[in-house]
Amino acid sequence: MFAVLTRIVAALNANRRPGEIAGACSFAVMLALLPAGNLIWVSLFALVFLVKVNLGIALLLTAILTPMAVLADGFLDRVGYAVLTAPALQTFFTRLYNAPFGPLTGFNNSLVPGALIVGLLLWVPVFFLCRALVQAYRERLRVKIIRSPLVQWFARFPLVRRVQDAARRARSIYEWAG
Amino acid sequence: MNRTPKAPRMFAPRIPKTRFERKMLKRIPLSNEREFLLGLYTKHDDVYVRETELEKKDCKHLKRLAKAIKHNRGLFQPVKxxxxxxxxxxxxxxxxxxxxxxxxxxxxxxxxxxxxxxxxxxxxxxxxxxxxxxxxxxxxxxxxxxxxxxxxxxxxxxxxxxxxxxxxxxxxxxxxxxxxxxxxxxxxxxxxxxxxxxLIDGTDDRPAARTTLRSEAGSVVQEGVGQLLSLDVQEIVAAELSRLETPGVVDEQISLIRREITETRAELAELQTATEVFRSDAEGLLSTDPRTVSSIEQLTSLYTDTESVARDAAVILDSAAGVSRDIGASRARVEAAVDAISTAVDADVSGVQDRIPSASDVLTGPVAAFLEPHIMALIDPYRDTIDTLLSAVTWLQERSADQEDRSGVTRQGRTVAYPSLEYPRFLLERAAVGAASGAVQYQAELLSLSSDPEMTEGLPTARYGQRHNGRSAIVDAVFDLRRNASTPFDLALVLESQPIAFSVPNAPFSFSGLVGTFDLTAEARLVETGGTLSEELVAFLRVVPDDVQFVTEGLIVERVRSVIARAETVEIEVQAPAPQGEPAVRTNLDGPIREEIAAYLAEQRDAIVEQVEAEVRRQLDEQLSRYSEELDQLLSLYADLEEYIADARSLAARVTEQRTAIETRIAGLRGEVEDRVRAEAEAARQEAERRAREEAEAAAREAERRAREEAGRIIDSIRSPF
Known part of the structure; x- marks a missing residue:
């Protein structure tokens, strides 16, 4: 947890695109909404590892949001069921159902298409919102926070220094890893 | 020696404007980093130029920047x-x-x-x-x-x-x-x-072959023709006598009749005594002629005696009526006993005839009779194979029936099902194997073997073929393992040009064996009827005999041999309705052989039946004569009894007539008395009237005299008053 936190702090302050953090948040929302244990979730999870998003933020947010996603199950179920039973899509879904890997996607469970559709729709606004927030932080708050007397005072504590050192190391690792 | 710090190649002294702005500045998210880079370069028209010398720390900074720029390029992580x-x-x-x-x-x-x-x-x-x-x-x-x-x-x-x-x-x-x-x-x-x-831990979980389809070879050879030809008449007679039911029935009926005789005798004696007493009483009464009796007192006395005898007659007649009713019931019982004996005799006689097989019975399949065990032995190996296949399929079905589907989604949601082909847990659509052993070629094929037959379109089918030197054997077995299947198993077997050779010890007509070839077409199926499975087998064999062997020669053997020689081939049809049922085997030789020897067997049979019947009837006659004697006694008693009853009735009738005559006579006497009394009364009345008249006249005369005397006295008094 400590390492994850330091990575998050490092990512926020590193010379990285804000889109990495924003993408991590968007993917985390999708992963949290989708029921786990099906091919779509696994594929999405694998994609998170392959694209340039902040993995720490993605994993942390997924872990935080997953329990909350249950609250949205009712809505996701209605959306998914409406899509699954839409007459125009019956042919497509029947083919998918009979395709070799179709059942592994779990698409015929109403939560899966519901979460996929809602997650895709949320992906873009979440991305731009998070990117804007990161940009705002870096441009307006970052320097102020670092230079504030409170942080300066706080930074003198050994524990905080350790965090700073860890963040620095993490950042250097980040940069080394490219 | 101090080396001059070197900037990354990316940061050349001259960088085109487009590249600098789009590929470098744009990929530096932090503003202070961008400002640092812009501080190193000066913009000239279409190019950015680095004019200042780089210090060591600037180079390090640029190295970090170069890494950041590279990292921020592209969406994917190429390393990963x-x-x-x-x-x-x-x-x-x-x-x-x-x-x-x-x-x-x-x-x-x-x-x-x-x-x-x-x-x-x-x-x-x-x-x-x-x-x-x-x-x-x-x-x-x-x-x-x-x-x-x-x-x-x-x-x-x-x-x-x-x-x-x-x-x-x-x-x-x-x-x-x-x-x-x-x-x-x-x-x-x-x-x-x-x-x-x-070798250390071996377990065998394979299914054991079921033997439900295996049929026991029948013992038809010991029955049928052989039985008729080897009949022992004395033994049959003894056996038949021990089976007779008539003696028992006769004994029972004789004891019944004896009881009837005893009871009837007692009633007869009682009736006889009463009738004799009545007769003696009645005879005295009946000897008097009422017309000769003139005295009413005598007649009245006679009538009183007649009344008494008539009451006795009524009692006797009641008793006789009761005895008559008993006789009627007894007669009915005796008639029933006679019928029972008659039925028992008929049953015994017909039983004797039935138990001795007729020529037509035993000749329904004379050839099939001794071929049947060999035919069944021929078919049984194939049935065993199919049994094993059936067991394997059932085993697979039982193993996989209770397995359940598992859902991969843990969170709740509605699962929508779409039309699809549903498959069982295990399905073998086709398996084929070829084999060779020496010159024999084998081919086997298995179709639609499934763990859940309800979900499989095709029925499990096993095909087996074998070919060797022009001889072939093809087995086609279809298993319908679905619930409520009407035909769970259907087997078709075709054998061509297969050799056949068998010997038959103790067969009828001295037949001992046959060598030849055969073709076989067989169908065996299991049929579900009311929750029970029964087996149906229909097989058709065409046997071409090369040699038919007989132990001895004789008239019948010659006839059989000639029939076989004429036919050239033996065509055999086998029908087995159920595993326990005896198979019906028919051949094309049955008819001709039957015709050849039917007459001979019929004579044999008739002679045997005649002997047995004669012996049985002789035994029955003894029983029936005893019964007849007892019955005669009873009938004689019935006759005596009826005679007594008739006698009593006759006497009673005569008494009744006598009473009627006395009553008539009494009536006649009563008229005479009445006339006489009426005449005497009239005479008395007339006498009384006469006397009254005379007394009245005398009284009148006396009154007149007394009146005259009074009048004289009065006149005298008047005339001489003093």
Whole structure:
């Protein structure tokens, strides 16, 4: 947890695109909404590892949001069921159902298409919102926070220094890893 | 020596404007970093120029910037993608290089555990993406003969359905085994080492072959024609006499009649006594003629006696009526007894006739009678094979029936089902294997073998073919294992030009054996009827006899031989309705042979029946004569009794007539008395009137006299008053 936190702090302050953090948040929302244990979730999870998003933020947010996603199950179920039973899509879904890997996607469970559709729709606004927030932080708050007397005072504590050192190391690792 | 710090190549002294702004500045998210870079370069028209010398710290900073710019380029992580590709490549290489040997070894271990003998598999090829298995050769040694293979099979190819495999179902689209050979030689020993796990812990979970279809060969040869020809008349007579029911019935009826006789005798004696008393009383009364009696007192006395005798007659007549009713009931019982004896006699006689087989009975299948066990023995091996197949299918069905589907989604949601072909957990659509043993070629095929027959369109079918020197055998078995299937099992068997040779000891007509060839077409099926399975077998054989052997010669043998010679082929039809039922076997020779020997057998049979019947009737006659005597006694008693009753009735009638005569006489006497009394009364009345008249006249005269005397006295007084 400590390492994850330091990575998050490092990512926020590193010379990285804000889109990495924003993408991590968007993917985390999708992963949290989708029921786990099906091919779509696994594929999405694998994609998170392959694209340039902040993995720490993605994993942390997924872990935080997953329990909350249950609250949205009712809505996701209605959306998914409406899509699954839409007459125009019956042919497509029947083919998918009979395709070799179709059942592994779990698409015929109403939560899966519901979460996929809602997650895709949320992906873009979440991305731009998070990117804007990161940009705002870096441009307006970052320097102020670092230079504030409170942080300066706080930074003198050994524990905080350790965090700073860890963040620095993490950042250097980040940069080394490219 | 201090080396001059060198900036990364990316940050050349002159950088085109477009590249500097789009590829570098744009990929530096932090503003202070951007400002640092812009501080190093000066913009000139279309190019950015670095005019100042770089210090060591600037170079380090630029190195960090270069890394950040590189990192911020592109969406994907090339390192991770490369790593993933490498892992995939390694996995593929691993599958290619290591999977086949691993699976091959596992299969060999499994087979060694199953057969407890060395197994070798070569040329195994697994196809994970398009699921399938193929191998060049598989040999399994014989545990009892280590230098011999139990079987070896070559060129095996198995195709699986990927979609169903992903769903956790094994659907074998095609299984083709090119060559299967049995009992082939080995160059090395096939025995397992003593410490092999298969020798330490071996369990056999294979199903035992069911024997429900196995039928017992009937013992028709001992019955039928042979029975008729070997009849022992004395033995039959003794046996038939012991089976007779008539003696028992006769004894029972005789005891009944004896009871009737005793009761009837008692009633007869009682009636006889009463009648005699009545007769003596009545005779005295009846000897008097009422017309001769003139005295009313005598007549009244006679009438009183008659009344008394008539009451006795009524009592006797009541008693006689009761006895008559008893006789009627007794007669009915005796008649029933006679009927029972008659029925028993008829039953015994017809039983004797039935138990001695007639020529027509035993000649329904004279040829089939001695061929039937051999025909069944011919068919039984094939039925055993089908039994084993049926057991295997049932075993598979039971193993997989209780398995449940598992859902992969843990969170709740509604599952929508779409039209699709549903497959059972295990389905073998087709498996074919060819085999050769010497010059014999075998071919077997299995279709639609499924763990859940309800979900399978085709019925499980097993086909087996064998060919050798122009002789062929084809078995086609269809299993319908669905619930409530009307025909769970249907077998078609075709054999062509198969050799046949059998000997029959103790067969009728001295027949001892047959050598030839045969063609067979058979159909066997299990039929579900009311919750029970019954077997139906219809087989048609065409036997071409090369040699028909007889132990001895004789008239019947000659006739049989001539019939067979004329027919040239023996066509046999076998029908077995149920496993326990006796098979009906008919042949084309039955009719001609029947005609040939029917007359002879009929004579034999008639003679035997005549002897038995005569003996039985003789025995029955003795019983019936005893019964007849007792019955005569009873009938005689009935006659006596009826005579007494008639006598009593006659006497009673006479008494009644006598009473009527007395009553008539009494009536006549009563009229005379009345006339006489009326005449006397009239005379008395007239006398009284006369006397009254005379007394009245005398009184008148006396009154007149007295009046005159008074008048004289008065006149005298008047005349001489003083």
């Amino acid at each position: 993608l490369g790593l993933l590709a490498a892992i995939a490549g390694l996995a593929l290489a691993g599958v290619t290089v290591f999977l086949n040997p691993i699976v091959s070894s596992a299969i060999e271990r499994g087979l060694e555990a199953a057969f407890v003998a060395r197994s070798e598999l070569s040329g195994l090829s697994l196809r994970p993406l398009v699921p399938g298995i193929s191998f060049d050769a598989l040999t399994v040694a014989d545990r009892n003969q280590p230098l011999q293979n139990l079987f070896e099979v070559h060129d095996v190819r198995v195709e699986l359905d990927l979609g169903q495999l992903i769903r956790g179902r094994i659907v074998i689209r095609d299984l083709d085994a090119g060559q299967l050979r049995f009992a082939t030689g080995r160059s090395t020993s096939g025995a397992l080492p003593a410490d092999h796990p298969a």
